[in-house]
Amino acid sequence: MxxxxxxxxxxxxxxxxxxxxxxxxxxxxxxxxxxxxxxxxxxxxxxxxxxxxxxxxxxxxxxxxxxxxxxxRSLTAADVRDIYLVRRLMETAAVRQSAHADDGLLQDVERAATTVEQYARAGAASHVGTASLAFHRSLVALAGSARLNAFYDTIAAQLRLAFAVMPDEGEFQLQWVALDRQIADLVVSGRRTEAEARLLEYLYESEGLVVDGIRAAERAG
CATH class of the missing domain: 1.10.10.10 (Winged helix-like DNA-binding domain superfamily/Winged helix DNA-binding domain)
Structure with missing residues (x-):
C-alpha cells in the first residue's frame, strides 16, 4: 500500500x-x-x-x-451562531479525547498558549487573534483526526472574518489571553471536565460578543 x-x-x-x-x-x-x-x-x-x-x-x-x-465574504449573525455551534461540538469533544492524546500533542497545546501570551506581552494585538486561533486548533488536534484538523482550518478562517467586524479587534482578542492559558493548563494537567466547562463558558461569551458586533455593524451600515 x-x-x-x-x-x-x-x-x-x-x-x-x-x-x-x-x-x-x-x-x-x-x-x-x-x-x-x-x-x-x-x-x-x-x-x-x-x-x-x-x-x-x-x-x-x-x-x-x-x-x-x-x-x-462578510458573515451574518446566523453564520456566526452556526460556526460557534460547530466549535463547541469539535473543541469540547477533542478536550474529552485528550485522555488518549500523546505527549507531543499536549506539548503543542502548551506551546500554542505560550505564543498567545508572548504576542500579548509584546503588544502585538494583530497577531494575538491568529495565535489564539492556532491555540484552539491545537485543542482540536488532540482528537487525533486529520479530517477534523482540515475542517477546523476552514472554521478558523471563517472566524477571522467574523472577528473583523469588532470595533476594536485587538481589544477583543486580548481579553481571551488569560482564558487560553487557563484552558491549556487544565488540559495539560488532565483536568478535562474543568477544561471543557471553562471552554464552553469562553465560547458562549465570545459568540455573544461577536453576534452583537455584527448586528451593530449591520445597523450602522
Missing part, C-alpha cells in the same frame, strides 16, 4: 494560501480578489485562480458574482 501524501493541485495550493491569509487577517471581509492580480502573484493561470476561488466559495470564505468578480 502506498504511503505517499495525496497530490495537491495548483488550485488547491492557491486555495490553502489564500485561506491562511484570511485566517491571519490579511484579507478582510469585502476585499476584492482579482484573478489577474492573483495569477501574477502566484505564478499560475487565471483558470487556476478561478478554480481556487470556487473552492474558497465552497468553504464559505469567498463570494463570487457573475460579471462582478469575487471578494472575501
Amino acid at each position: 502506498s504511503t505517499r501524501a495525496p497530490h495537491v493541485s495548483a488550485a488547491e495550493a492557491v486555495q490553502a494560501h489564500l485561506r491562511e491569509r484570511i485566517t491571519a487577517g490579511e484579507l478582510p471581509p469585502g476585499n476584492r480578489l482579482v484573478d489577474t492580480a492573483l495569477a501574477e502573484e502566484y505564478g499560475v493561470s487565471r483558470h487556476t485562480v478561478r478554480d481556487a476561488l470556487r473552492l474558497l466559495g465552497a468553504d464559505g470564505l469567498v463570494r463570487s458574482v457573475r460579471n462582478s468578480g469575487s471578494s472575501v
Whole structure:
C-alpha cells in the first residue's frame, strides 16, 4: 500500500494560501480578489485562480458574482451562531479525547498558549487573534483526526472574518489571553471536565460578543 501524501493541485495550493491569509487577517471581509492580480502573484493561470476561488466559495470564505468578480465574504449573525455551534461540538469533544492524546500533542497545546501570551506581552494585538486561533486548533488536534484538523482550518478562517467586524479587534482578542492559558493548563494537567466547562463558558461569551458586533455593524451600515 502506498504511503505517499495525496497530490495537491495548483488550485488547491492557491486555495490553502489564500485561506491562511484570511485566517491571519490579511484579507478582510469585502476585499476584492482579482484573478489577474492573483495569477501574477502566484505564478499560475487565471483558470487556476478561478478554480481556487470556487473552492474558497465552497468553504464559505469567498463570494463570487457573475460579471462582478469575487471578494472575501462578510458573515451574518446566523453564520456566526452556526460556526460557534460547530466549535463547541469539535473543541469540547477533542478536550474529552485528550485522555488518549500523546505527549507531543499536549506539548503543542502548551506551546500554542505560550505564543498567545508572548504576542500579548509584546503588544502585538494583530497577531494575538491568529495565535489564539492556532491555540484552539491545537485543542482540536488532540482528537487525533486529520479530517477534523482540515475542517477546523476552514472554521478558523471563517472566524477571522467574523472577528473583523469588532470595533476594536485587538481589544477583543486580548481579553481571551488569560482564558487560553487557563484552558491549556487544565488540559495539560488532565483536568478535562474543568477544561471543557471553562471552554464552553469562553465560547458562549465570545459568540455573544461577536453576534452583537455584527448586528451593530449591520445597523450602522
